[in-house]
Amino acid sequence: MSLPEGVRVRVLRLVYGDQRAAAELAARLTDRQAAGLDPLPTDPADLAPGLLHDYRREIRALPEDTRLLLLLAAADQYPVATHAFLRAVAAARLDTRPLEAAESAGIAHATAGGVGFRDAWTRIAAYETATPADRREAHRLLARVLHDDTELPRRSWHRGAAALGPSGRLAAELTAAADRARRAADPALAAALTERAAALGTDPREQSRLLARAAADAWHSGDADHARTLAARTHTDALTGVLALRTGQAGEAFDALVAGAALATESVQLLARATEAAIYTGDLRRCRDAVVAARRLGVRAPGVLPALAAAVDGRYEDARDLLEATAGRCGPGGDPSRLLHAGIAALMLGDHTRAATATVRAAAAARARGLTATVSQAMEFRAYADFWTGRPRAAEAAALDALRQSYATGQDNGACHLQAALAMFAALTGDGDLCRERAAAARSYAMAHGLGLPAALAQWALAFLDLGFGRYGAAAARLRALAAFGPGHGHRAVRHLATPHYVEAAVRAGDTRIARAAHADYDRWARAVRSPDDLALSARCRALLTPGAEALDHYRTALELHADGTRAFERARTELLFGSALRRLRRRAEARDRLHSAREAFDSFGAPHCAEAARAELRALGAPATPPRGTEPPTVRLTAQQLLVARMAAEGATNREIAARLALSPRTIDHHLRGVFTRLGIRSRIELVRLLSEVE
Numbered sequence: 001m002s003l004p005e006g007v008r009v010r011v012l013r014l015v016y017g018d019q020r021a022a023a024e025l026a027a028r029l030t031d032r033q034a035a036g037l038d039p040l041p042t043d044p045a046d047l048a049p050g051l052l053h054d055y056r057r058e059i060r061a062l063p064e065d066t067r068l069l070l071l072l073a074a075a076d077q078y079p080v081a082t083h084a085f086l087r088a089v090a091a092a093r094l095d096t097r098p099l100e101a102a103e104s105a106g107i108a109h110a111t112a113g114g115v116g117f118r119d120a121w122t123r124i125a126a127y128e129t130a131t132p133a134d135r136r137e138a139h140r141l142l143a144r145v146l147h148d149d150t151e152l153p154r155r156s157w158h159r160g161a162a163a164l165g166p167s168g169r170l171a172a173e174l175t176a177a178a179d180r181a182r183r184a185a186d187p188a189l190a191a192a193l194t195e196r197a198a199a200l201g202t203d204p205r206e207q208s209r210l211l212a213r214a215a216a217d218a219w220h221s222g223d224a225d226h227a228r229t230l231a232a233r234t235h236t237d238a239l240t241g242v243l244a245l246r247t248g249q250a251g252e253a254f255d256a257l258v259a260g261a262a263l264a265t266e267s268v269q270l271l272a273r274a275t276e277a278a279i280y281t282g283d284l285r286r287c288r289d290a291v292v293a294a295r296r297l298g299v300r301a302p303g304v305l306p307a308l309a310a311a312v313d314g315r316y317e318d319a320r321d322l323l324e325a326t327a328g329r330c331g332p333g334g335d336p337s338r339l340l341h342a343g344i345a346a347l348m349l350g351d352h353t354r355a356a357t358a359t360v361r362a363a364a365a366a367r368a369r370g371l372t373a374t375v376s377q378a379m380e381f382r383a384y385a386d387f388w389t390g391r392p393r394a395a396e397a398a399a400l401d402a403l404r405q406s407y408a409t410g411q412d413n414g415a416c417h418l419q420a421a422l423a424m425f426a427a428l429t430g431d432g433d434l435c436r437e438r439a440a441a442a443r444s445y446a447m448a449h450g451l452g453l454p455a456a457l458a459q460w461a462l463a464f465l466d467l468g469f470g471r472y473g474a475a476a477a478r479l480r481a482l483a484a485f486g487p488g489h490g491h492r493a494v495r496h497l498a499t500p501h502y503v504e505a506a507v508r509a510g511d512t513r514i515a516r517a518a519h520a521d522y523d524r525w526a527r528a529v530r531s532p533d534d535l536a537l538s539a540r541c542r543a544l545l546t547p548g549a550e551a552l553d554h555y556r557t558a559l560e561l562h563a564d565g566t567r568a569f570e571r572a573r574t575e576l577l578f579g580s581a582l583r584r585l586r587r588r589a590e591a592r593d594r595l596h597s598a599r600e601a602f603d604s605f606g607a608p609h610c611a612e613a614a615r616a617e618l619r620a621l622g623a624p625a626t627p628p629r630g631t632e633p634p635t636v637r638l639t640a641q642q643l644l645v646a647r648m649a650a651e652g653a654t655n656r657e658i659a660a661r662l663a664l665s666p667r668t669i670d671h672h673l674r675g676v677f678t679r680l681g682i683r684s685r686i687e688l689v690r691l692l693s694e695v696e
Contacts, residue, residue: 003029006415007036009407010225014040014047016120021048036412039228044124055125058107066098067126068134070108073115074127075138075161080192082154085114087145136162153177153189160196171201175210182217185370191217195230212236219243222372224410238264245273246373246411250280251450251488258293267294272302272337279304279344280413282452282494283487284312303341304348311348312492316528323349323529330358336366336374343381348493350531352566356385373409376402380414383421387428388533388567392606396425396641400662416445420454423461426641427468428569430609433671434641435465437664447489456482456491460498467505468609475505480514496522500537500570504577507544516545533565540574549585552578572601576614583621591621606638634680634691642679645672650689 003011003026015021025040025047032038041047059067072094076085089096099115102108108117108126117123127135143158156177163170174197181190191214198210215230216239224247231239238260244253254277261270271290278286287308294301307322326345329338339362346355359382366374379402386395399421406415423438439458446455463478479502483495499522506515519541526534536558543554555578562571579594595617602611635643641662648658655669662669682688 003034004036004412006407006410006412007034007040009404010040010410013408014042014225018048018051018119018121021051021121024048024050039225039232039410042223042226042229044121044128048121051121052125052128055121056129058105058122059125059129062101062105062107063098065095066101067129068138069094069096069099070102070115070117070126071130071134072138072141073108074117074123075135075158076114076142077117078123078127080154080157080189082142082146082151082158083113084142084145084151084154088141091145092141136164150184153181153184153186153193157189157193157196160193160200163200165200166202167200168202171197171206171210174200178213178217185368187217187370187372188221188223191215191221191223191226208234208236212239215239216242220371220373222409224373228410236260238266238270241270241277242273245277245280246377246413248413249450250277250413251283253277254281254283254286254290258290261293262297267297268299268302269337271299271305272341275303275305275308275341278308279493280417280451280453281487282456282485282489282491284308284492285487287312303338304345307345307348316525320349320529327351327354327358330354330361332361332364334361334365336362336369336371336378339365340374340378340381343378343385347381347384349529350526350534350565352385352388352533356382356389359385372405373411376405376409376411376418377414379405380417380421383418383425387421387424388569392425392428393643396422397644399425400644404661412445413449413451416442416449416451417454417457420446420457420461423458424464427461427465429606429641430465430468431641432465432469434664434668435461437668450488452485452488452491453494455489456485456494459485459490460494460501463498463505464501467501468607468613470613472505472508476502476509476511479505483518496525500541503541503544504573512545515541519545531565532561532563533567533570536561536565536567536574537570540577543581544577551581552585555581568601569605569607572598572605572610575601576610576617579614580617583617588621592618595621606643638676638679642672642676645669646676646680646688646692649673649676649685650692 011022011025015025029040030038033040044052059070072088073085076082076088096110099108099110103110106118107122108115117126139158139162143155143162146155146158156173160170160174174193178190178193178197181193194210194214194217198207198214201207201210211230212234215227215234218230219227219242228243228247231243237256241253241256241260244256254274257270257274257277261267261274264270271294274290275287278284278290287305290305291301291309304323304326307319307326310319310322323345327342327349330342330346339358343355343358343362346358359378362378363375366378379398383395383399386398399418403415403418403422406412406418419438420442423435423442426435426438439461442454442458446458459478459482463475463482466475466478479498482490482498499518503515503519506512519538522541523538526538539554539558539561543551543558546554555574558574559571559578562574575594575598579591579598582591582594595614599611599614599618602614638646644662645658648661655666655673659666659669676688677683680691682691
C-alpha cells in the first residue's frame with residue numbers, strides 16, 4: 001500500500017522501525033487511517049498482532065523463572081522507564097542466573113543497568129505474555145524500591161499499574177505525580193500518569209478532564225496519534241482546536257480555539273493559538289474576531305493578534321508599534337509560544353536577525369520543556385529568516401530536519417509549510433524539478449486543508465523560479481494569480497512580501513500599470529516599519545518603474561539601504577538589475593563592478609542560474625565572466641539539495657534510502673545524482689567518493 005509520507009513515517013515510528021511490523025500495520029489500516037484522516041492505532045496488540053504472536057511464542061518456550069525475570073525487566077522499561085530492575089532484584093533476593101536461558105536463545109542479555117532486550121517488540125512480548133497477576137506483582141515490587149524524591153512520579157506509576165480496580169485515592173496520587181512530571185519537563189510521563197489516573201477514577205466528568213489533559217501531554221511529547229485517540233473521547237473545543245491547528249482544517253481550528261477560549265482558564269494561550277490558525281489560513285480578517293473575543297473575555301489580546309488586525313485595516317503605523325512590542329519579547333528562556341510570536345512579528349517588520357534569534361530561542365525553550373511538537377513549528381518560521389539572509393544550504397538542512405520531525409510527530413500541516421519553504425530554497429538555487437515537486441506537494445495538501453500560508457508560499461516559489469530563469473511573463477502571471485487567491489488558498493502577507501518580485505517580473509514583461517499600484521502599498525508599509533531591507537526593495541521597485549538614467553539614483557539608494565539590512569540575496573539581485581541598467585546606458589566600468597559583485601554573491605549562495613544571468617550580462621558587456629571553476633572547490637557548482645544528496649550517496653546510502661531520509665521520491669533522487677555527475681564531470685559513485693574526500 002502506498003502511504004502519504006506523514007503516515008509512512010508515523011507507521012515506522014509506532015513499530016520501532018521494524019519493517020515486518022510496518023508491513024503488517026500498513027495492511028491493517030482503514031482507508032481513513034491510510035489517508036492520514038484518522039489516528040493510527042497505538043496499542044501494540046493492534047499494531048502487529050502476527051509479529052507479537054510469534055515473539056510471545058518464543059517467550060513462552062523459556063523456563064518460568066526466566067520469564068518472570070524478563071517480565072520484571074520489561075515492566076521496568078515499558079511503557080514507562082523507571083531504572084529500578086537491579087534494586088528490585090536485590091530487594092527480592094532474586095537469582096539472575098535464569099537469564100542465561102534468554103541469552104542463549106538470543107532474546108535478551110544482561111547489561112550494567114539490568115537487561116537489554118533483542119528489540120522493542122521482544123520487550124513488549126515479555127510483558128504481554130505474563131498473566132495480569134504476575135504483572136501486578138512486578139509493578140508492586142518496582143514501586144517498593146523507588147524512594148528518591150525525584151522517583152515519586154514513577155513510583156506512583158507502578159502503584160497505579162498494580163491496582164486491581166478503580167481507586168479515587170490512587171487516581172489523586174497519579175494526578176499529583178503527573179503535575180510533578182510536567183514541572184520536570186516530561187510530558188510523556190505526565191501523559192501516562194494522567195491516562196492511568198483517568199482509568200482508575202470514579203467521577204465521569206473528572207475522567208473526561210483527565211483524558212483531555214493526557215491528550216494534551218501526549219501531543220506535547222510528540223505522540224500525535226495517541227493524543228488524537230484520547231481527544232476523540234473528550235469532545236473539548238480547546239483540545240480539538242489545538243490538534244486541528246497542526247493536523248486538520250485550519251479554519252475549523254480557529255473556530256474551535258476561539259470557542260474554547262470562552263470556556264477555559266488559559267484563554268490567552270488559546271487566543272494565541274487562534275492567531276496562528278488565522279496566519280496559516282491566510283484569513284487575517286479573523287484576527288478582528290479574536291480581538292473582539294479577547295475584549296469580551298476581559299483579557300489582553302496576545303502576541304501578533306492586534307498587530308495583524310491593524311495591518312488588515314490598513315493602520316500600518318499602529319501595526320508597526322504593536323509588532324515592535326511583540327518582537328521585543330525575545331529574551332532567552334522565555335515561553336516558547338511568546339518567542340514564536342516574537343519571531344513572527346520580527347519577520348513582519350523585516351528584522352530577520354531578530355526573527356532568527358527569537359525562533360531559535362523558541363525551539364530551545366520548547367526542547368527544554370519537553371514540548372517536542374513546538375520545536376518544528378518554530379523552525380518553520382526560522383526558515384524565512386534563513387532564506388532571506390542567503391544561507392540556503394544550512395537553512396535547507398535545518399528545514400529538512402524539521403520536516404522529518406513534523407511528519408514523525410503527526411504535524412502534517414507544519415510539514416506542508418516546510419515543503420513550501422523547501423520549494424523556495426530550491427527556487428533560490430535554481431533546482432527546477434525539486435522546486436516543482438515540493439511546491440506541488442505543498443499546494444495539494446494546503447488546498448485540501450485550507451492552509452493559505454503554504455499554498456501562497458509554494459506559488460511564490462514557482463514564480464521566483466521563473467523569475468530567476470528570466471521567464472518574466474510566467475512569473476508575473478503567477479504572482480497576479482497569488483494576489484487574487486482568497487483565504488485558504490492564498491495569503492495577504494506572502495502577496496505583500498512578493499511585491500518586489502512582481503514589480504520586477506511585470507516591468508520586464510512590459511506591464512507596469514498594476515505593478516505601480518502594488519508598489520505604492522508596499523512603499524507605504526516600508527515607510528511605516530522603517531525596515532532597511534523593505535525600504536531598499538521599495539527603492540529598487542521605483543528604479544524599475546523609472547525609465548532611463550533617472551532610475552540609477554534609485555538603484556544607488558537601494559544599495560545604500562541594503563548595506564544596513566540583512567537580505568543578502570536580494571542585495572545581489574539589486575546589484576544584478578543595477579548592473580544591467582548601467583550596461584544598457586553604456587556606463588561600462590560601474591556596470592562591470594556591479595555585475596562581478598552580483599556574480600560572486602550568487603556563486604556563494606549556491607544559485608548558479610542567477611550567477612549565469614550575471615555572466616551573460618558581463619559577456620554582453622564584453623568583460624570576462626570569470627566562471628567559478630578555477631581555484632574554487634567543484635562542489636560550488638552544486639545546489640544545496642544536490643550537495644546533500646551527493647554526500648549521502650558518498651556515504652553509501654542507496655537512492656531509496658536517500659529518498660526516505662529527504663521525503664522525496666527515488667525518481668527525484670536519481671535525477672539529482674545525474675545532475676551531480678554532470679556538474680562535477682564524473683561518471684560513477686566511486687569518483688564521487690574520491691572527489692568529496694579530496695574537497696572535504
